[in-house]
Amino acid sequence: MVVSDMAASVAFYRRLGLVFPDGAEAEGHVEAELPGGMRLLLDTEEAVRSFHAGWRPPSGGGRTSLAVRCEGPAEVDALFAELVEAGVHAELKPWDAVWGQRYAVVLDPDGNGVDLFAPLP
Template sequence: MTPRFDVIGLVVSDMAATLAFYRRLGLVFPEGSEDQPHVEAELPGGLRLALDTEATIRSFHADWQPPARAGGRVGLAFRCDDPAEVDSVFGELVGAGHHGELKPWDAFWGMRYAVVHDPDGNGVDLFAPLPDAG
């Protein structure tokens, strides 16, 4: 038997804030999950995004500590329909108080790209292919 990739897990310090952030990006979590210790959303292709509170992790790993530097080890990326949507989603998230790490720009690899941080400092990329110049 070969293991099958199934879940992306994030440890969160504030479940309600994290749910609000990812809901703005279109993920669907069960209503009323803000006070739950573990929440999941189904992703396209059958994967799941699992959110666990720090208290949940410490319930079975008493010595667990958050990384000293957030945002450097996990990155999620959301594809937007077009370059204008990258700009508007970035603006909406920054307007809601989230840290905009990199403002939208036209990347040399042919995409409109931006990076914003979720409430725990994880980098979340927003991207869309640029219109074909040729």
């Protein structure tokens, strides 16, 4: 994912439980390991332009969307409240979705949607 502010993005994703190396806030490229061997890579716009001079941010809204599975409905509510208290934009407040999940959406520092969800009992 290309980010406009590495420090803000690293802080946001750390709040969601991702682990980045110490000092990641000042880097142009960082990685966090995800379950199943996948990795989330963050690159600053400047880092991308260093090898792709014509790169421009996508237009027309959010760039991507991620989802975070919480332990239960209470964790959806608590994590949402923690993020909003920290200044994160609340896109959709927690609610019990018709498909059987407690569900909420926040936006990361670049406007990407991050869904918070947990199965309802």
